[in-house]
Amino acid sequence: MSDIVFEITDLKKHYEINMGLFKKPKVVKALDNISFEVKRGEVLSIVGESGCGKSTTAKLMLKIEEPTGGEILFEGRDITTIEGDDLKEYRKKVQIIFQDPYSSLNPRWKVGQIIGEPLALNTSMSKKEIRDRVLYLMEKVGMEPDWYDRYPHQFSGGQRQRIGIARALALNPEIIVCDEPVSALDVSIQAQVLNLLLDLQEEFSLTYVFISHDLSVVEHISDRIVVMYFGEIAEQGTVEEIFDNPQHEYTQKLIGAIPVIDI
Amino acid sequence: MNIIEVKNLKTYFYSDAGVNKAVDDVSFSIPEGKTVCIVGESGSGKSISAMSIMGLIDKPGIIEGGEILLEGKDLLKLSDSGMRSVRGGEVSMIFQEPMTSLNPSYTVGYQIDESLKLHQKHLNKKERFEKVVEALELVGIPDPREKYREYPFKLSGGQRQRVMIAVAMACEPRLLIADEPTTALDVTIQAQVLELMKKLQRDKGTSMLFITHDLAVVYQIADEVVVMYRGHIVEKASAKELFADPRHPYTKALLNSIPTPGKTVRKSRLDTVDDSVDYLSFPKEIR
Ligand SMILES: Nc1ncnc2c1ncn2[C@@H]1O[C@H](COP(=O)(O)OP(=O)(O)OP(=O)(O)O)[C@@H](O)[C@H]1O
Numbered sequence: 158m159s160d161i162v163f164e165i166t167d168l169k170k171h172y173e174i175n176m177g178l179f180k181k182p183k184v185v186k187a188l189d190n191i192s193f194e195v196k197r198g199e200v201l202s203i204v205g206e207s208g209c210g211k212s213t214t215a216k217l218m219l220k221i222e223e224p225t226g227g228e229i230l231f232e233g234r235d236i237t238t239i240e241g242d243d244l245k246e247y248r249k250k251v252q253i254i255f256q257d258p259y260s261s262l263n264p265r266w267k268v269g270q271i272i273g274e275p276l277a278l279n280t281s282m283s284k285k286e287i288r289d290r291v292l293y294l295m296e297k298v299g300m301e302p303d304w305y306d307r308y309p310h311q312f313s314g315g316q317r318q319r320i321g322i323a324r325a326l327a328l329n330p331e332i333i334v335c336d337e338p339v340s341a342l343d344v345s346i347q348a349q350v351l352n353l354l355l356d357l358q359e360e361f362s363l364t365y366v367f368i369s370h371d372l373s374v375v376e377h378i379s380d381r382i383v384v385m386y387f388g389e390i391a392e393q394g395t396v397e398e399i400f401d402n403p404q405h406e407y408t409q410k411l412i413g414a415i416p417v418i419d420i
Numbered sequence: 421m422n423i424i425e426v427k428n429l430k431t432y433f434y435s436d437a438g439v440n441k442a443v444d445d446v447s448f449s450i451p452e453g454k455t456v457c458i459v460g461e462s463g464s465g466k467s468i469s470a471m472s473i474m475g476l477i478d479k480p481g482i483i484e485g486g487e488i489l490l491e492g493k494d495l496l497k498l499s500d501s502g503m504r505s506v507r508g509g510e511v512s513m514i515f516q517e518p519m520t521s522l523n524p525s526y527t528v529g530y531q532i533d534e535s536l537k538l539h540q541k542h543l544n545k546k547e548r549f550e551k552v553v554e555a556l557e558l559v560g561i562p563d564p565r566e567k568y569r570e571y572p573f574k575l576s577g578g579q580r581q582r583v584m585i586a587v588a589m590a591c592e593p594r595l596l597i598a599d600e601p602t603t604a605l606d607v608t609i610q611a612q613v614l615e616l617m618k619k620l621q622r623d624k625g626t627s628m629l630f631i632t633h634d635l636a637v638v639y640q641i642a643d644e645v646v647v648m649y650r651g652h653i654v655e656k657a658s659a660k661e662l663f664a665d666p667r668h669p670y671t672k673a674l675l676n677s678i679p680t681p682g683k684t685v686r687k688s689r690l691d692t693v694d695d696s697v698d699y700l701s702f703p704k705e706i707r
């Protein structure tokens with residue numbers, strides 16, 4: 158297996174904004190010519206200002222949306238052209254944890270069903286096996302077994318986020334794209350989830366693409382970092398390069414703005 | 421003078437499995453122009469405390485007891501319509517999850533405009549438009565005139581959160597409740613938004629109830645900090661006291677689990693709150 162999982166070249170995503178009748182639509186360049194690689198087994202973080210294109214990058218990598226231009230190679234193959242069984246396989250290998258936990262969970266389903274859905278769809282596991290695996294995953298992310306029969310709205314924000322994490326882990330993926338996975342969590346649960354992600358990474362040599370605005374978390378968990386700025390890449394490098402010796406003005410500003418408790 | 425006084429609030433959820441005492445005998449108050457932060461573990465009752473003040477507790481949840489006094493007036497005794505006019509008027513709230521409280525079928529501008537229509541009746545249509553654009557600009561939304569016409573799903577997570585903030589601040593409330601308002605924001609924009617809230621506070625004497633898990637933010641903005649654990653307040657202190665001298669074991673464990681740049685070893689496992697400890701068995705530290 159190659160060392161490089163994702164090779165992204167000159168990726169573009171443009172949206173047209175309708176300005177009303179008889180006016181020309183305006184083009185928003187959510188992503189403009191970004192290129193980076195993701196290596197197997199690493200934590201690659203994407204940071205940058207709100208609206209700079211982080212979630213858009215994630216959506217394109219997951220094939221939730223199609224790019225306007227450029228290329229995403231996964232293990233050497235262009236994902237825009239994969240279909241059929243290959244696409245199914247791709248969807249198993251690459252999972253996402255969404256930024257907004259509530260809107261990504263079906264409110265009419267019970268938690269057990271939400272976490273088990275990928276298993277029911279993609280494996281031949283029996284009901285009992287699915288239930289056991291769901292309970293195992295729930296325990297891993299710090300959920301009580303009796304939450305199995307509850308609905309998403311009955312949970313606090315942080316509890317809901319863990320539903321999404323358990324679901325993403327269900328199929329033993331190779332790559333997880335985490336879009337602000339811990340931003341809704343209190344610091345202790347956040348620590349639990351980060352520890353869990355690091356443990357799973359070691360255990361299953363998982364690869365993470367980690368999107369976060371919490372730079373203390375990013376510094377803690379990443380191997381390499383991509384800093385985005387208005388749809389482009391400002392700079393990329395190892396965690397040491399970015400935090401200990403930031404080159405781009407925006408990166409310097411970002412690191413300078415980390416709030417600290419200095420008592 | 422206290423803008424809001426919460427006294428012995430109890431909000432419970434009933435189900436076949438029994439009762440979940442989400443908020444159990446919680447009391448705190450916020451003086452005019454001051455900020456109280458609630459911190460605490462996930463599920464400890466922070467949002468439900470806020471929702472109780474907003475009068476947004478639905479079955480199977482019930483407010484079992486207590487008083488919520490807004491400038492002396494008990495909100496728990498108001499009729500539904502009385503409460504509706506308090507909401508978004510004297511009290512407004514930025515919700516934890518923007519997509520659940522922004523209406524997906526209306527444009528961003530329309531939703532802020534609605535709030536202005538209700539609570540700033542002296543403005544005409546054109547003035548309101550300018551005010552909405554200004555509100556979007558203040559929270560750092562690029563191209564506010566264009567974003568006015570956008571639907572929420574076309575905005576990034578952080579942009580949606582800032583629209584919520586703009587909606588809540590537009591009506592210049594007496595009490596602004598902010599539930600994790602900056603979780604989706606990068607640090608530079610977060611700083612800008614916090615500064616904006618403080619400005620509103622300075623100009624109008626707004627009181628703030630601020631719920632966040634980000635202790636560095638608490639350190640920056642709180643006058644007083646309330647630490648919640650399983651429906652109870654376990655520690656209450658001024659921000660200075662709390663960070664310099666945390667007394668309750670739960671607070672200490674919480675402060676220990678943040679990764680601190682320069683101190684925590686990268687990729688090391690972080691300390692977590694020990695689930696096997698019953699933190700309620702320790703005496704409460706109310707200063
Ligand atoms: N509609 C509901 N039905 C039943 N239980 C509920 C409901 N809403 C909340 N709860 C429960 O009430 C408790 C307190 O929830 P709350 O949302 O206040 O937590 P929180 O402190 O805001 O947590 P977080 O930091 O994760 O947002 C939790 O145990 C939660 O499961």
Ligand SMILES: Nc1ncnc2c1ncn2[C@@H]1O[C@H](COP(=O)(O)OP(=O)(O)OP(=O)(O)O)[C@@H](O)[C@H]1O
Pocket residue numbers: 172173174185186187206207208209210211212213214256573574575576577578579604605606
């Ligand atoms: N469907 C869409 N139509 C039009 N514009 C869009 C659409 N989706 C996203 N955008 C725009 O693309 C830009 C990038 O959005 P994206 O969600 O990738 O940002 P982000 O970096 O994830 O920000 P955040 O940190 O706030 O979540 C934003 O300006 C957003 O308004």
Ligand SMILES: [Mg+2]
Pocket residue numbers: 211212213256336576577578
């Ligand atoms: Mg995003």
Ligand SMILES: [Mg+2]
Pocket residue numbers: 313314315466467468516599
């Ligand atoms: Mg909450």
